[in-house]
Amino acid sequence: MKIVLLSVGKAHETYVQQGIQDFTKRLNNYFNADWHIIAPLKNAASLSIQETKLQEGKLILQHILQDDYLVLLDERGKEFSSAQLANFIQQRANESTKRLVFLIGGAFGVSEEIFKKANCVWSLSQLVFPHMLVRLILAEQLYRACTILRNEKYHHV
Amino acid sequence: MKIVLLSVGKAHETYVQQGIQDFTKRLNNYFNADWHIIAPLKNAASLSIQETKLQEGKLILQHILQDDYLVLLDERGKEFSSAQLANFIQQRANESTKRLVFLIGGAFGVSEEIFKKANCVWSLSQLVFPHMLVRLILAEQLYRACTILRNEKYHHV
Numbered sequence: 001m002k003i004v005l006l007s008v009g010k011a012h013e014t015y016v017q018q019g020i021q022d023f024t025k026r027l028n029n030y031f032n033a034d035w036h037i038i039a040p041l042k043n044a045a046s047l048s049i050q051e052t053k054l055q056e057g058k059l060i061l062q063h064i065l066q067d068d069y070l071v072l073l074d075e076r077g078k079e080f081s082s083a084q085l086a087n088f089i090q091q092r093a094n095e096s097t098k099r100l101v102f103l104i105g106g107a108f109g110v111s112e113e114i115f116k117k118a119n120c121v122w123s124l125s126q127l128v129f130p131h132m133l134v135r136l137i138l139a140e141q142l143y144r145a146c147t148i149l150r151n152e153k154y155h156h157v
Numbered sequence: 158m159k160i161v162l163l164s165v166g167k168a169h170e171t172y173v174q175q176g177i178q179d180f181t182k183r184l185n186n187y188f189n190a191d192w193h194i195i196a197p198l199k200n201a202a203s204l205s206i207q208e209t210k211l212q213e214g215k216l217i218l219q220h221i222l223q224d225d226y227l228v229l230l231d232e233r234g235k236e237f238s239s240a241q242l243a244n245f246i247q248q249r250a251n252e253s254t255k256r257l258v259f260l261i262g263g264a265f266g267v268s269e270e271i272f273k274k275a276n277c278v279w280s281l282s283q284l285v286f287p288h289m290l291v292r293l294i295l296a297e298q299l300y301r302a303c304t305i306l307r308n309e310k311y312h313h314v
Binding site: 128 | 293
């Protein structure tokens with residue numbers, strides 16, 4: 001199974017870059033995992049929020065394949081514990097999912113079309129985190145989930 | 158009101174350092190806020206988890222004053238939304254709290270004595286985060302809370 005980390009926005013900011021790179025590298029010991037960053041729209045300032053989400057949605061769709069299992073990170077989703085996330089990933093692998101895609105939407109979230117396309121909607125927390133920090137948290141949690149599945153030392157209970 | 162950020166463990170690791178410094182600096186535009194890092198016990202390897210927590214507890218108590226309002230970050234706590242956190246901070250300021258202390262315990266959590274001493278126990282998320290990332294999340298959320306209270310642009314709803 002391949003893990004695709006899809007995010008609408010600027011390149012990783014420096015304050016999260018080292019952590020994202022490190023945890024993504026560690027994650028690659030378990031699954032082939034890569035970031036795909038979709039650059040923000042150049043004309044965003046002249047667009048309504050609704051139109052921004054629609055246009056970003058079209059760009060997102062270009063990165064999603066028919067068979068992908070799409071997990072949308074969105075505050076309307078359900079929360080997982082780290083152990084539940086690990087089980088969730090194991091289940092996807094057991095089902096022979098080819099690509100497990102985690103999507104972090106743009107500054108205003110995603111269009112209704114993308115929301116409906118998601119196979120699962122996941123809320124990290126009741127707290128709202130900045131986009132860049134969500135990337136770092138996601139990379140760390142996916143790595144942590146793999147260590148839980150392999151019963152490795154990283155995760156204290 | 159002064160905000161004290163108290164954490165048992167090593168100095169900020171490089172992957173979170175820039176973010177912690179930046180958000181703490183921004184937080185200082187609203188409240189006087191400072192980190193106090195309590196170094197891990199030197200003989201921790203020879204101690205039981207229980208004994209480690211007891212000894213760390215003694216060190217923690219040296220940093221807490223009689224009138225402090227102590228918020229312990231612990232997964233057994235209740236979750237807040239970012240808006241609820243903002244209200245919580247406002248309430249503490251309204252009550253003329255002198256020092257609002259946020260405590261991140263050591264690798265195995267805190268002793269029962271410290272847990273009982275806490276005025277509030279807060280769980281960031283159902284996910285378990287590494288100690289260093291908790292520091293970064295805390296600094297960002299406190300800054301975010303201040304922008305919410307001032308109705309500033311940082312926090313999208």
